[in-house]
Every structure is written in structure tokens, then in C-alpha cells.
Amino acid sequence: MNAPHNALKTAGAAPDIGRYRADFPILRTKVNGKPLVFLDNAASSQMPQPVLDRWIRYQTTQHSNIHRAVHYLSETATAEYEAARRKVQAFVNAAEDREIVFTSGTTDAINLVAHGYGRKFVTGGDEIVLTVLEHHSNIVPWQMLAEEKGATIRVVPMNDRGELSMEAYEKLLGPRVKLVGLAHVSNALGTVNPVREMIAAAHRHGIPVLVDGAQAVPHLPVDVRDLDCDFYCFSGHKMYGPTGVGALYGKAALLEKMQPFKGGGDMILSVSFEKTTYNVIPHKFEAGTPPIAAVVTLGAAVDYLMDVGVARAGSHETDLLDYATEQVNRLPGVRIIGTAENKAAVLSFVVDGVHPHDVGTLLNEEGIAVRTGHHCAQPVMQRFGIPATSRASFALYNTLAEVDALVTGIRKVQQVFR
Numbered sequence: 001m002n003a004p005h006n007a008l009k010t011a012g013a014a015p016d017i018g019r020y021r022a023d024f025p026i027l028r029t030k031v032n033g034k035p036l037v038f039l040d041n042a043a044s045s046q047m048p049q050p051v052l053d054r055w056i057r058y059q060t061t062q063h064s065n066i067h068r069a070v071h072y073l074s075e076t077a078t079a080e081y082e083a084a085r086r087k088v089q090a091f092v093n094a095a096e097d098r099e100i101v102f103t104s105g106t107t108d109a110i111n112l113v114a115h116g117y118g119r120k121f122v123t124g125g126d127e128i129v130l131t132v133l134e135h136h137s138n139i140v141p142w143q144m145l146a147e148e149k150g151a152t153i154r155v156v157p158m159n160d161r162g163e164l165s166m167e168a169y170e171k172l173l174g175p176r177v178k179l180v181g182l183a184h185v186s187n188a189l190g191t192v193n194p195v196r197e198m199i200a201a202a203h204r205h206g207i208p209v210l211v212d213g214a215q216a217v218p219h220l221p222v223d224v225r226d227l228d229c230d231f232y233c234f235s236g237h238k239m240y241g242p243t244g245v246g247a248l249y250g251k252a253a254l255l256e257k258m259q260p261f262k263g264g265g266d267m268i269l270s271v272s273f274e275k276t277t278y279n280v281i282p283h284k285f286e287a288g289t290p291p292i293a294a295v296v297t298l299g300a301a302v303d304y305l306m307d308v309g310v311a312r313a314g315s316h317e318t319d320l321l322d323y324a325t326e327q328v329n330r331l332p333g334v335r336i337i338g339t340a341e342n343k344a345a346v347l348s349f350v351v352d353g354v355h356p357h358d359v360g361t362l363l364n365e366e367g368i369a370v371r372t373g374h375h376c377a378q379p380v381m382q383r384f385g386i387p388a389t390s391r392a393s394f395a396l397y398n399t400l401a402e403v404d405a406l407v408t409g410i411r412k413v414q415q416v417f418r
């Protein structure tokens with residue numbers, strides 16, 4: 001039986017979050033004649049009108065290449081680009097704007113650290129500690145580095161709920177470990193890892209920690225100084241911004257010690273065939289023309305999210321997740337994968353006897369967008385002994401009524417396969 005959604009809960013949990021929904025034009029889309037129910041936000045969230053407008057305003061009134069010319073447009077574009085850096089700095093509470101490097105996304109940020117830090121400081125016999133619930137983008141760059149250097153990857157295991165073993169983690173830390181890489185929030189399970197404690201434990205051994213915050217920044221207020229992480233990476237397109245842009249936060253002292261990842265224009269102070277002198281941070285890591293429009297628009301996404309309040313958005317999403325968990329748990333033959341005590345915005349599930357791709361296809365017929373597959377986290381799937389899951393992931397514009405639509409959709413899937 002499908003319980004009607006609790007209107008009081010909607011009202012109590014997030015009094016006016018609904019007003020933000022109107023900001024997202026794409027949510028008016030009809031799919032198969034039905035209103036779009038967009039529950040694939042962990043893959044990429046949608047952009048609100050003020051953020052879309054910012055892109056247009058930049059392109060129509062401010063665009064030029066940056067850091068290069070003295071003319072009006074170039075100076076304007078440079079000022080807007082650097083203003084976006086300060087917005088991102090404030091967003092994660094970094095101490096200085098030069099600690100923010102613009103990248104093309106989380107993957108690019110992690111690769112930057114693997115090359116800039118890893119290739120310089122990791123040698124044969126060293127170890128890199130990762131967790132079993134990492135996205136492939138926080139596994140593969142380290143494997144490539146380990147292969148090149150003769151280093152070893154050590155993996156923190158998790159329990160059946162999708163929670164990391166702190167005991168095993170502490171045992172892995174030691175003098176050979178050159179870096180810990182861990183997700184703040186698991187994209188496949190929704191687990192919120194105790195990153196603050198994990199960072200403190202690594203620091204007791206003098207080990208720097210990179211946090212993959214791709215799934216955290218839209219849902220939890222992030223304070224890199226409070227976490228005391230050494231690196232923090234995230235993507236614009238998962239926080240109501242555009243694709244093609246993201247950021248790496250790095251402690252200034254570490255960024256300064258690192259070697260550049262890419263060579264080219266803008267990352268140098270002087271070049272001759274005898275010797276090149278690199279630019280100061282963060283420019284040392286931003287070779288070539290960056291995605292200027294995307295960076296400026298990311299700044300607008302930060303403004304939007306800060307205006308809503310990340311904690312408020314997160315609390316609304318937690319209400320959606322709690323309600324969805326309760327409803328899906330009532331469905332016989334549906335199993336939730338990832339039942340950690342502390343979760344954010346992600347509900348992964350499997351339906352007995354139905355392949356997740358069929359679940360996704362049939363839900364799409366109802367206008368419901370979920371992600372199906374291994375979510376670029378194959379080790380998580382291996383840990384649970386499954387090939388794939390269906391994943392509903394929430395954003396600030398989702399509603400309890402959409403959760404009801406999902407639950408009804410899953411029932412229909414079960415009827416089709418009965």
C-alpha cells in the first residue's frame with residue numbers, strides 16, 4: 001500500500017524550499033507525457049535560472065580572455081573570474097583565495113594531486129590508503145601513480161551497512177603511507193564518512209589527506225579549515241552549476257611544494273628555451289585558457305546555494321531520504337544497498353528478480369529519472385556481491401510527492417515482472 005505523503009512533514013521540514021523549484025526551468029519537462037521526476041542529481045544536478053542567466057550575462061557583456069590584456073573586456077573577465085575564486089574560497093572557508101585551483105571537475109582535481117603531489121613525493125615501497133567506497137576517479141589516478149612508482153594501494157574495508165571500519169583504517173596508517181584519499185560522501189551508497197576523525201588520525205602520522213567532496217558540497221556545509229583536510233575536490237555540475245568546471249582546494253604550503261600538472265600559457269612567469277619559471281599558486285596549476293564562463297557561472301551557483309543555505313538544502317534532502325527509506329523498506333522484494341547511520345541524499349536499491357537497467361527503463365516510462373549501473377564504484381558493487389543498483393538521489397528541488405511517484409513506479413516495475 002502506498003502511504004500518502006505527509007503534508008505536515010513537508011510543511012514542517014522545509015517551510016519554503018518549494019519556492020526554489022520554480023527556479024529550475026528544466027523541471028517543467030514532460031517525459032512520456034508525464035511530469036519529469038528528476039532523481040539523478042548525484043550524477044548531475046540541474047541549473048536554476050539565476051545561474052543560467054549569469055552564463056548569458058558573462059558571454060553577452062563580459063567575455064574576453066583573462067590575465068592577458070589591458071583592455072576593458074579582458075580586465076572585466078579577469079575580475080569576474082577571480083571574484084568567482086573568492087566565492088569558492090568562502091564557500092569552503094579556505095584561508096586564502098590562492099588555495100583554490102579551478103579544474104575541469106573532481107576527476108581533474110584528483111589527477112592534479114596525483115601528478116603534482118604524488119609524482120613528486122611518492123616513491124617505490126610507499127603506500128596510498130583509499131577506501132573501498134571510492135568513485136573510480138579516486139582510485140584509478142592513484143593506481144596509475146602506484147604502478148609508475150612501485151607503490152601499493154591499501155584499502156579501508158566497510159561493513160554490510162556501508163560504513164568504513166575505523167579500526168582497520170587506523171591499522172593501515174603508518175610510516176610508509178604517503179597519502180590518504182577518501183570520499184566525504186559515497187556516491188553509490190550515500191554514506192557520510194567521518195572525515196574529520198579520519199583526517200585527524202592520518203595527521204597523527206603526518207599523512208596528508210585528500211577528500212573527494214563531489215557528493216558532499218551540495219548537501220553538507222563544508223569547512224576545509226575545520227576538517228583540516230589537505231586537499232578537497234568537487235565539481236560544479238553536482239552543485240547547480242555547469243559542467244566542465246570544478247575546484248581543488250589545497251593548503252597553500254602543499255600547493256607550493258607541488259609540481260605543475262599541465263604546462264602552457266598562464267602557468268609561467270617567464271619562459272626561455274633554457275629555463276621556465278612557474279607562476280605562483282594557484283596560477284601554476286591553471287595552464288592555458290580556463291573555462292572562464294563556467295568558472296564565473298560556478299560563482300553564481302555558489303551564490304545560489306549559499307542563499308538557499310547548504311544546511312537547509314541538506315536537511316530537506318534528509319527528510320526526503322528518510323521518507324524514501326521508510327517507504328521503500330515497506331516494499332517486499334526491494335532491498336536498500338547502503339544503510340549507514342549517517343547518509344546524505346542517495347538511495348540505492350535492488351529489486352528482486354529485476355535487473356537495475358530494467359528498473360531504470362520502466363521508471364523512465366513514468367517520467368522518473370534514476371541512475372542504474374555500478375555508479376563508477378565497481379568495488380562497492382563487488383563488496384555487496386551485485387552487478388549494479390538503481391539509485392535515486394535528491395536535490396533541494398525534489399518533493400515528497402516525487403518520492404511517492406518513485407515508490408509507485410517501483411511497484412509497477414514489480415507488477416510487470418511478476
Ligand SMILES: Cc1ncc(COP(=O)(O)O)c(C=O)c1O
Pocket residue numbers: 042043104105106107108135137138183185186187212214215235246376
Ligand atoms: C564521489 C564522486 N567522486 C568523483 C566524481 C567524478 O566527478 P566528475 O565526473 O565531475 O569529475 C563523482 C561523479 O559522480 C563522484 O560522485
